[in-house]
Amino acid sequence: KLKAVVIGASGLIGQGLVRVLENNQYEIAGTYMARSLPGLTRLDLGDFSAVQEYLHHLKPQLIFLTAALTNVDYCEEHPDETFRINIEGTRRVVEEASRLGSKLVFYSTDYIFDGKNGPYDEEIQASPVSIYGRSKFEAERVIQEVLEDYLILRTTVVYGWDRRSKNFAMQVYQKLQSGVPLQVPEDQVGNPTLVDYLAEASVRLVQQHTCGIVNVVGKDLIPRSEFSRALARVFGLDPQMIVPVPTASLKQRAQRPLQGGLKTEKLGRLLGTEAMSLDEALKRLRRQWRGDAQITYAKAERSGESARIAKEIFDRVKEYYNLVHKEKKFVPFKTPISYAGRVFNEQEMISLVDSALDFWLTLGPYGDLFERKMRGFFGARDFLLVNSGSSASLLAVSSLMAHDLEGHLEKGDEIITPAVTFPSTLAPIVQNGLIPVLVDAEVGTYNINPYLIEKAISPRTRAIVVPHTLGNPCDMDVICDVARRHHLFLIEDACDALGSTFRGKLVGSFGDMGTLSFFPAHHITMGEGGGVIINSARF
Ligand SMILES: Cc1ncc(COP(=O)(O)O)c(C=O)c1O
Numbered sequence: 421k422l423k424a425v426v427i428g429a430s431g432l433i434g435q436g437l438v439r440v441l442e443n444n445q446y447e448i449a450g451t452y453m454a455r456s457l458p459g460l461t462r463l464d465l466g467d468f469s470a471v472q473e474y475l476h477h478l479k480p481q482l483i484f485l486t487a488a489l490t491n492v493d494y495c496e497e498h499p500d501e502t503f504r505i506n507i508e509g510t511r512r513v514v515e516e517a518s519r520l521g522s523k524l525v526f527y528s529t530d531y532i533f534d535g536k537n538g539p540y541d542e543e544i545q546a547s548p549v550s551i552y553g554r555s556k557f558e559a560e561r562v563i564q565e566v567l568e569d570y571l572i573l574r575t576t577v578v579y580g581w582d583r584r585s586k587n588f589a590m591q592v593y594q595k596l597q598s599g600v601p602l603q604v605p606e607d608q609v610g611n612p613t614l615v616d617y618l619a620e621a622s623v624r625l626v627q628q629h630t631c632g633i634v635n636v637v638g639k640d641l642i643p644r645s646e647f648s649r650a651l652a653r654v655f656g657l658d659p660q661m662i663v664p665v666p667t668a669s670l671k672q673r674a675q676r677p678l679q680g681g682l683k684t685e686k687l688g689r690l691l692g693t694e695a696m697s698l699d700e701a702l703k704r705l706r707r708q709w710r711g712d713a714q715i716t717y718a719k720a721e722r723s724g725e726s727a728r729i730a731k732e733i734f735d736r737v738k739e740y741y742n743l744v745h746k747e748k749k750f751v752p753f754k755t756p757i758s759y760a761g762r763v764f765n766e767q768e769m770i771s772l773v774d775s776a777l778d779f780w781l782t783l784g785p786y787g788d789l790f791e792r793k794m795r796g797f798f799g800a801r802d803f804l805l806v807n808s809g810s811s812a813s814l815l816a817v818s819s820l821m822a823h824d825l826e827g828h829l830e831k832g833d834e835i836i837t838p839a840v841t842f843p844s845t846l847a848p849i850v851q852n853g854l855i856p857v858l859v860d861a862e863v864g865t866y867n868i869n870p871y872l873i874e875k876a877i878s879p880r881t882r883a884i885v886v887p888h889t890l891g892n893p894c895d896m897d898v899i900c901d902v903a904r905r906h907h908l909f910l911i912e913d914a915c916d917a918l919g920s921t922f923r924g925k926l927v928g929s930f931g932d933m934g935t936l937s938f939f940p941a942h943h944i945t946m947g948e949g950g951g952v953i954i955n956s957a958r959f
Contacts, residue, residue, distance in 0.1 A: 421447045425480040427463065427471075427513065428487030430455040432585045433527060433578060436619035437484050442796030444623055449478055453487060455584060456721060458789045463487075465509035466501075475516040482626065484525045485513050488556070492531065495552035496674035506555035507562060514566045523569045525622060528633075530576040530610065532557040535677020538609065539641055542574070542633045542686055550674040560633075572633045573622055574682055577647070580615035581708035588612075589705065592648050596657040606645040606664035610681045611637040614701035621691060630690055635682035639695040650698065654706045707959075730777060734770045741766040760941035794951060798929050802954040809915035809937025810844030812950035813885075816911050816933045817848035819959055820883055826958065829854060829909075833882040836908075838868035845887050845913045857881065865889065870898035877906055886931075887913035893922040896930045903931075911935070915950070918943045932956035 424441050428434040429450025435457075441448050451463035451474065463474055465487045475483065488506045489495050495502040510526065517524045530538065531553035532546040548554040563570050579589035595602040613636070621636045642650075645664035652659040667676055684695035722730050745764070748755065775786055787805050794803040806812050820829045831853035837846060840861035849856045859872045866889040873884065884903055886894050894912075903910040914920070914928035915937035921927065928934030933956070936942075938949030 421445060422482060423447045423449070423478065423480045424482040424484065425475065425478055426450040426484045426486065427465065428453070428485070429460050430457045431486055432580055432582055432587050432615050433486040433618060434484070435582065436580065436615040437486065437622060439616075439792065439795065440619040440623045442792060443799050444627075445796075445799075446482070449480070451487070458785045465513075466505045468508070468512045471509065471512045472516050475513065475520065475522075479520055480522055482525065483513060483517055483522050484527075484622070485510065486527050488527075488559075490552070492550055492552045492676070493673040495555065496550055499551045502551050502555045503558070506552075507558045510559040511562045514563055517570075518566050521569075523571070523626070524563060524567055525571045525573065525626060526559065526563055528556050528560050528572050528574045529553070530574060530637075530680045530682050531677060532560070532574070533677050533680060535608075535680045538677065538679045539611070539681035539683045540635075541683040542635060549677060552674060553677070569631060571622075571625060571630060573618075573625070573636045574633065575613050575618055575636050576610045576680065576682060577612040577637075577644075578615050578618060579612055579651075579705075581705055582615075587615075588644075588647075589651050592651045592662075593655050593657070593709075596652055596655070596661050599661075601661045601663050602648065603663045603665045603670065604645045604648045605667040605670065605676075606643055607667050607678050608644045608676055609641055609679055610644070611639065611641050611684070611695075612647050612698060612701070613637045614696065614704060616704060617696040617701060621687065621695075624691060628690065634687055634690065635684060636687055637682045637684060637695065638698055638701055639684055640698040641681045642698065647698075650702060651705075654702050655709060730774070733773060733777070737769050737773050738766050741769050745769070762940045762945050763943075764945070791951075794953070798926055798934075798953050798955075800929065800953045800955055801957060801959075804952045804954070806950045806952065808844075808948050809913075809935055809939060809942075809950040810847075812915070812935035812937070812952045813844055813911075813913060814848040814851065815952055816935055817854070817883075817885065818852055819933070820909055820911075821852055821854075829882045832880065834878060834880045835883045835885055836873055836876050836881060837885045838887070840866050840889065841887055842913070842915070845885060845915075849885065855880075861889075865892045865894075867892055867894045868899075870895045870902070873899065873902050874906075877902075877908075881906065881908060883909035883911065885911045885913065887915070888917035888920055888927045891917045891920050893917065893920045893927045896922045896925075896927070900930055914953070915939075915942065928953045929955055933959060 424446045426434050426437050429438050430452035438448055438450055450460045452460040489502050532548050533540050534547040534549045546557045548557050560572050579587045618636055648662040649659040688694050771786055791803050791805050822828055834855045834857045835849050836857050836859055838861045839858040846856055857876050859876050860869050862869045868886050888894055910931035912928050912931040912934040914934045917927045918936055934953035936951040938946045
């Protein structure tokens with residue numbers, strides 16, 4: 421496994437990178453500054469010795485540097501601080517990367533240009549008109565002077581669904597949502613870039629061993645005001661609440677490049693496909709908004725007395741665990757063997773108590789971390805934690821009926837499922853007004869007999885829902901083949917089968933969606949709990 425460090429991992433781009441790196445099986449460490457997230461280390465880019473120590477200690481093969489001061493107007497008024505963090509901070513990372521032989525991926529911007537005649541390609545001489553722009557350009561120069569194996573990715577107007585972020589899309593959402601009109605420049609042109617695309621393209625370029633400067637942005641150039649209106653439509657808000665104004669009327673501290681934006685020809689050549697269109701990006705944003713899949717929760721900071729008490733409590737929990745719950749030595753013919761039951765260790769008890777101290781009764785920081793880890797474990801497009809395996813099934817089957825799903829199901833459509841099944845695998849089919857068509861199970865595995873499925877298909881058959889009974893994987897070769905040939909949606913109920921594989925691939929990752937249960941009888945538990953694994957881009 422390659423080890424990657426993301427400096428600035430709680431920021432918009434940093435979080436996007438962590439998601440993609442996890443899905444690509446990298447070993448990841450990350451740092452935060454303003455927004456703490458579980459699993460990340462606090463690191464101030466302006467604390468040079470801390471930066472060097474951190475990297476020296478971890479010795480990553482890859483360093484993603486997304487951290488910087490990025491508030492352009494703040495930077496204009498604080499040039500010393502801006503240069504110290506954005507240039508000198510970068511210099512320390514560069515020096516350590518050079519010592520360790522690590523590849524550096526650095527995020528830059530079209531603000532290194534004056535905006536007189538954009539969009540710009542990678543060869544054009546920079547001409548910054550703001551302190552922020554100058555700091556990023558100087559940082560690029562530091563990298564180029566010292567390193568050979570570097571990737572400078574220039575981007576612009578990066579946006580994404582993240583409730584804790586102040587990115588442009590979230591500003592539009594928050595203002596319009598609260599009924600406040602928003603003034604937006606009509607004369608600033610750029611190419612909005614969905615953060616997920618930026619992160620995915622970054623990792624692909626790294627995997628292709630690309631070096632040098634590459635523009636990574638969305639394909640379409642558009643004025644900010646038009647982009648805002650498109651965002652309003654995505655979020656179901658009124659586009660008329662966007663008030664287009666000339667930039668000059670906003671009296672901002674720092675000058676902006678007006679005719680900005682970046683060309684994407686080089687990116688297209690390198691990836692073998694055109695940059696992502698605005699239309700596609702907005703569709704993805706809308707799905708994220710609707711699924712609210714990327715909410716991140718703050719972990720409460722403890723300090724002084726509260727940190728001391730928390731530690732004392734955790735130490736006592738550990739003692740208690742070892743006294744009461746620690747796994748006893750197995751004695752043949754004496755120790756009873758349960759077919760199922762709660763399996764947990766001291767760390768899980770500590771996390772449980774940790775959540776309780778913050779009084780997180782609903783999805784919180786650990787839920788968020790768990791969703792991310794499960795996304796990575798399954799290599800899934802998404803993973804949603806819900807309150808039970810039954811709810812996961814209900815959500816998965818109901819989403820087949822969603823009106824904005826192309827080819828969605830209608831009441832009266834048929835779903836094939838085995839006759840031996842769990843009630844809550846069957847119930848959502850009936851609840852949605854769909855018709856379950858039952859196929860016999862095999863003796864021995866008690867899974868659906870895959871060879872009987874095709875005979876059960878009628879003109880109204882639209883989907884197959886298969887449980888992997890008691891951890892035995894169904895024959896996914898045959899089932900996937902039937903689903904593909906007959907254009908049927910496929911949902912796997914993997915509630916009993918977390919970690920089971922078929923031909924080396926995890927069950928739950930074959931179908932459009934998979935479901936899991938974290939009820940105590942299953943492999944891992946959170947009391948009640950379930951999850952939906954989302955594999956298909958259609959969901
Ligand atoms: C195959 C299967 N599907 C769904 C479920 C429902 O999960 P939950 O109890 O979390 O609602 C179970 C529960 O045991 C199950 O075994």
